[in-house]
Every structure is written in C-alpha cells, then in structure tokens.
Amino acid sequence: MTITLGxxxxxxxxxxxxxxxxxxxxxxxxxxxxxxxxxxNAANVVFMxxxxxxxxxDGAVFVLFILAVSAAEAAVGVAIVVAFIRRRGxxxxxxxxxxxx
Amino acid sequence: xxxxxxxxxxxxxxxxxxxxxxFHRHPMVAGLGMALSTLSIGVLYVLxxxxxxxxxxxxxxxxxxxxIVLYIVMALGREETGPRVGSVQxxxxxxxxxxxxxxxxxxxxxxxxxxxxxxxxxxxxxxxGTSYPFGTIQAFGSLLVSHYSVPFEVASLLLVGAMVGxxxxxxxxxx
Numbered sequence: 001m002t003i004t005l006g007x008x009x010x011x012x013x014x015x016x017x018x019x020x021x022x023x024x025x026x027x028x029x030x031x032x033x034x035x036x037x038x039x040x041n042a043a044n045v046v047f048m049x050x051x052x053x054x055x056x057x058d059g060a061v062f063v064l065f066i067l068a069v070s071a072a073e074a075a076v077g078v079a080i081v082v083a084f085i086r087r088r089g090x091x092x093x094x095x096x097x098x099x100x101x
Numbered sequence: 102x103x104x105x106x107x108x109x110x111x112x113x114x115x116x117x118x119x120x121x122x123x124f125h126r127h128p129m130v131a132g133l134g135m136a137l138s139t140l141s142i143g144v145l146y147v148l149x150x151x152x153x154x155x156x157x158x159x160x161x162x163x164x165x166x167x168x169i170v171l172y173i174v175m176a177l178g179r180e181e182t183g184p185r186v187g188s189v190q191x192x193x194x195x196x197x198x199x200x201x202x203x204x205x206x207x208x209x210x211x212x213x214x215x216x217x218x219x220x221x222x223x224x225x226x227x228x229x230g231t232s233y234p235f236g237t238i239q240a241f242g243s244l245l246v247s248h249y250s251v252p253f254e255v256a257s258l259l260l261v262g263a264m265v266g267x268x269x270x271x272x273x274x275x276x
C-alpha cells in the first residue's frame with residue numbers, strides 16, 4: 001500500500017490530541033511544557049507533509065523556524081521552572097497561585 | 102512497500118513515546134518517551150524527502166532540548182505522580198480531546214488527501230542561475246537567505262532575547 005498525505009495528517013492529529021491531554025491534565029510544569037512541545041512537533045509533521053504534497057520546500061523552512069522558536073522557548077521555560085523550584089520547592093502548577101484571585 | 106512498513110513502525114514509536122510522556126507516572130520515563138517521539142518524527146522527515154531536517158530534529162530536539170529537560174528531572178527527583186483523575190477539568194479535557202479527534206478525522210477523510218506526487222511535481226529552487234532539486238540543503242539554504250531572509254534575521258533576534266531572558270531569570274538574587 002502507498003502512504004498518502006492522509007496517513008501523515010492522521011498521525012499528526014493523534015500526537016496533537018495526546019499533547020492536549022497532557023497539557024491540560026498533568027500537574028508537573030515540566031510535563032506540561034513537554035506536552036506543548038509535542039503539539040509543536042505535530043504541527044511540524046503537518047508542515048512537512050503538506051510541503052511534500054505540494055512539492056514546495058516552504059514547509060521545511062517553516063519547520064526550521066518552529067525549531068528555533070521551540071529552542072528559545074525551552075531556554076526560557078527551563079529558567080522559569082528553575083526559578084519556580086527555588087521559590088516554592090516544587091514544580092506543581094497548582095502552587096503557582098500568586099496571580100490568582 | 103518498504104516505505105509503508107517504515108512509516109507504520111515509526112508512527113507507532115512516535116505515538117508510543119507520546120503516550121509514555123503523558124500517562125507514565127515517573128518523570129524520567131516521560132522525558133525519555135518524549136525523546137523517542139521526537140527521534141521518530143525525525144525519521145518521518147527523512148521519509149518526506151528532506152533528510153537534513155531529520156538530522157536537525159535529532160540534534161536540536163532529541164539533543165539539546167531533551168538534555169536540558171532531563172537535567173531538570175534529575176535535579177528534581179521523583180516527586181511527580183500520574184495525571185489527575187476525577188476532577189471536572191480532567192473530564193472536560195477528555196471530552197474536548199475526543200471531539201478534536203473526531204472533527205479532524207472527519208475533515209481529513211472528507212478532504213480526500215491523496216498520495217504524494219513524484220518526479221517533476223517536486224519544484225526545484227533556482228538561485229544564481231543554478232537549479233537545485235527538492236529536499237537538498239542547497240535548495241533549502243537558497244530559499245532561506247533569499248525569500249525568507251527577514252524571518253531568518255528575526256529568528257536570530259528571538260534567540261538572543263531568549264538567551265538574555267534565561268540568564269536574567271536564573272540569577273540567584275533579584276536585588
């Protein structure tokens with residue numbers, strides 16, 4: 001059988017949905033952060049498959065930019081988590097309640 | 102045939118890694134599951150005829166990002182338990198996830214997304230009188246510094262900003 005664009009899109013949707021579940025139900029800030037990265041990865045798969053489908057390399061360029069953005073996000077996110085552990089001694093996102101009302 | 106076998110094996114591994122990330126109780130296994138998932142997605146890029154981006158994926162995601170995250174997990178120890186169960190938010194999340202899956206599945210099946218084109222349908226990139234075929238790093242680089250040169254520079258600004266922000270955030274004193 002041949003692999004079509006639909007196979008890649010279905011895989012990306014499954015990965016994205018698992019990422020949504022992780023970002024909304026996990027308690028640890030690190031796992032929530034990794035779930036958001038998983039959703040970015042799913043979007044990357046869609047960009048690559050669509051670029052291949054239309055025969056253009058623009059999708060691959062967008063994937064490179066998303067890689068750069070997620071590397072920047074990882075640096076800042078890990079710094080925030082380290083600062084949070086230092087102040088509260090945990091990564092539980094329920095402990096981040098300073099700006100709640 | 103061979104490509105189909107590789108695709109299904111790699112897709113299964115990517116999905117397995119994602120499930121380990123979200124549902125495993127131990128944060129170290131979750132981080133390693135994420136590494137497995139990103140590496141498998143890199144193999145998918147090779148299947149999609151852009152092999153060097155698969156390498157970038159392995160180096161940047163599975164290398165740099167995962168090392169940072171696993172370092173945090175090791176510094177933290179094993180405090181985390183599994184996903185929340187029984188709260189209203191959890192129930193709503195699963196309902197929303199099921200709706201999301203159904204909606205996208207319906208849209209993809211309805212769209213009739215067909216097989217990938219081969220040969221001359223893959224547009225080459227022309228730069229300086231030379232034409233580079235689809236998926237080569239020459240074509241990619243030409244596109245990046247000609248048509249996408251402004252986003253390229255903005256990305257470097259973003260990386261510098263993120264670096265400064267990370268240093269300021271992780272200072273020990275706030276005075």
